Amino acid sequence: MAAKDIIKNANLFLDGSNFAGQLDNVDPPKLTLTTEEFRAGGMNGPVELTTGHEALRMSAEIINFSPQVFALFNIAEGSGITAMVRAALESWDGTVQPIKWTVRGKVVELDPQNVKPGTPARHKLTMALDYYKLTINDRDVIEIDVINMVQVINGVDVMSRVATALGIR
DSSP states (O other), X not given: OOOSEEEEEEEEEETTEEOTTTEEEEEOOOOOEEEEEEOOTTOSSOEEXXXXXXXXXXXXXXXXXXXXXXXXXXXXTTOOEEEEEEEEEEETTSOEEEEEEEEEEEEEEEEOOOOOTTSOOOEEEEEEEEEEEEXXXXXXXXXXXXXXXXXXXXXXXXXXXXXXXXXOO
């Protein structure tokens, strides 16, 4: 069997600017639940209770020593920037589907990488996120809005009853 899905290309939009031809690679946000082990009387072993999720981060490496990107460092709380990564996912049968990661947060690290004469300038940026949405083929698969306690998985807001119980919604 051949590879089913290959990301053929990708592009980065950062705070409204298009970085076409400048994106070397991107690490989309890793989704990890936080859990706590629980065992009570009458249980033969522990179970993992979900207590939330780990902090969301995204990093990208850009082939461009852009003053525009450096200007995004250390923004004021609550004034996050929006980034979007768009990719083309091609299946073995030639079908191409768009993938889009939309995130909001702040740049918490700018790493100018290795400066070497005769090589393209590059730097890596890392963002701490308060919003994340993954869209595949125009279908929202996951949306997490940390501040507003929204966590939509396949169209179901799994936090809605908790947010209602807390009087948030």
